[in-house]
Amino acid sequence: MEALILSCGTGGGHNSAGKAVAEELKRRNHNAVMLNPYNLRSKKLAGKINNVYIALAQKAPRFFGAVYGAGQLYRKLPFRSPVYFINRLMVSALGEYLAENHFDIIIMTHLFPAEIITNMRNSGIAVPKTMFIGTDYTCIPFTEETDCDVYVIPSAELSDDYTKKGIAKEKLCPLGIPVLGRFSESENRDEVRQKLGLDLNKKYILVSGGSMGGGQIKKAIKTLSSVIADSENTELITICGNNKKLFDKLKNADYPKVTVLGFTENMAEYMKGADLFVTKPGGLSSTEAAVSKVPILHTAAIPGCETRNAEFFSKNGMSRLCKASKRELSDAIKIINDEKACLDMTENQRRKINSNAAADICDLAERLTKCEN
Template sequence: MTRILILHASLGAGHLNAAKALCNAFERISEVEVRSEDALSYANSLYRSAVTQAYKQLSEKAPQLYKAFYEGSDISDLEKSLDNNLTWAKLERPFFADLEQLLKEFDPDAIVCVQQIPSRLLQILEQDAPMAKPQYVVVTDVIAHSTWINHGVHGYFLPNILSANLLIQRGVNPAVLHVTGIPVKLEIMEPKTKEEARSRQSLPHTLPIVTLFGGGLNARRVKSMVVDLLASPLPILLIVVAGRNEKLVEALEEVTDSAQVQLRKLAEIDYVDDLLVASDLVITKAGGLITSEILARGTPMVIVDPIPGQEEQNADVIAAAGAGVQLRLPEMVAPAVQYLLKRPDRLAEMHQSALELGQPRAALNIVEHILTDLHARRVMQTLETSELETSAVEAGSLETSAIPAGIVSRTAHAE
């Protein structure tokens, strides 16, 4: 039985969703035991609270400061970035005693990290282990920041060739870089038609559908977009998914249909994929996981309010590929939606561009590569062990043959 440990960190939903996708992919393979854990749940409560609050406050309330920190900490020199990540790991290690215990108890054959914190810790923790376990890193940002690069990584799984080329330019060995895409839910590999998805969720078949995912967006700005969209002269169904954003639910409480636009307000749902297939256009922030799911389904998107840093990079890649448009002003969302809905040829081009960029099979590709690599390592270890044993036997034979026969006889007789 091959044991796989997947480590993520609860800093945004993306890492968790990537871990879930990989876990489900491993579970499809017989003779594999997989376990997925939040590394921060094994950290000292003081550290965990400080990190999560810092991320939340910077990304939501001080985005420009977050951007400055994100870009300032992206080190182009490979040795300097490795040293910097190692220094961070040494500082963090005292807060992760429980994580060390998890590694000892579960004793995995391989560790897969979908976030930087557990990956950089492993280069320290594995030094003290009796035998280091292969570590694989799944990058969940469209562009790999230098904090993803650590000692002892046997393979990096990347979202696109651009990210691979940037790491090669920084000096990372190309042999450990694999372009697979960001792992998304396995159901996205299953073919679905727009008609089937709409019927399943009781959605109209004749109206254009625009879905706005507002869970990670500012409630005030989302309400402004929704009000503008409701003034559209085009008949559409506007679906707003608030997720766990309670402020957004409250902000939209008194907002209702208009003369031409039907409004459907949803909280947390479990049929996001059906909405992606059913929609003619999606409005979203530029999180690595949600945009990867949208791309894999080929749905054109309008990207709004990307978090400065990695989400801006995600948005740039999508816009450059022609799979979506990026807007900075919320007032431009409604005009852009109307413009696109009036031009089905443009939407068709965006659909095709999204499909070319999307990777619906990413999770299975990563899993198959890891298991193939582990099998090759076992074969190599078996061969090396066999060669050592053969060498030992041959060495013993040589030593025996070097003893004169008379001495052997006398020794035997004396015994």
């Protein structure tokens, strides 16, 4: 099979999902090319789109939420969104690329490429089989105006959310959100901790704001640091992702019992070695944590799809939700010292989250293209 995976860097989750599918396809001896379609026109353009999104999410989450809310209102109008028409400008560039390169299927982990493909189809341009993969636990605005052969959604519980927005039920495939294989690999916690140089006898709270280092992570670190001050055997590990300013601020703050790290390739290991994961409710990072079977405490979400992610996880007993206040973050200590609460949470994660989503998605791709591994 020749697969083209289209994604964008507006947050790390879309690219991570794409990489997970590419990893599994290559393991099956298929060819997979992963591409940001805007690079076909200009790398500068692709970078600008990514950076504007990330800056909004990091520095102006309320405004970001207002834009998301406007999208929810706009989708009720009887005509296509500006997102659709803006992506029409990419039709010629992607069309030329597809004319020069053969693919059996196009897999999209981001709305924007799906809008480009839809413009192509509506213009009468032939495209291969198409698959859209949702990376949040909700039907995000304008998904319904795209035209893909199948829509992979995170859970069957979300089917009504998609069909009510106008997506045909027969196109929905509730296979889950794909994560890289190392997150689903079973590993002994003590061995993981030894690999990371962590103390086997301590409890560790892992704190992250996703690849962007977003959410109220700085406030959470300050509060948690004071919460664990009197706990001799509890420490924090903070992952700042690509947010260098946050990394520098936390390093200079010199909070006691807090280890500050930037971007790491060992996120799966840190999750598996932790007793609790405190994070904003990104769809991909929350799924990675659930697959890693670590209890989750969700801090205040960036308004929009992350709010829906937090609701889905907390409703299903896979996480607890707090708003980063000292009283609520004190729950972190209660959770890691409550063995039953931790076991209940990880058992709910096991039941509700498909740890084999990447494999199931590749099975579906093989059926659509009739290309066996």
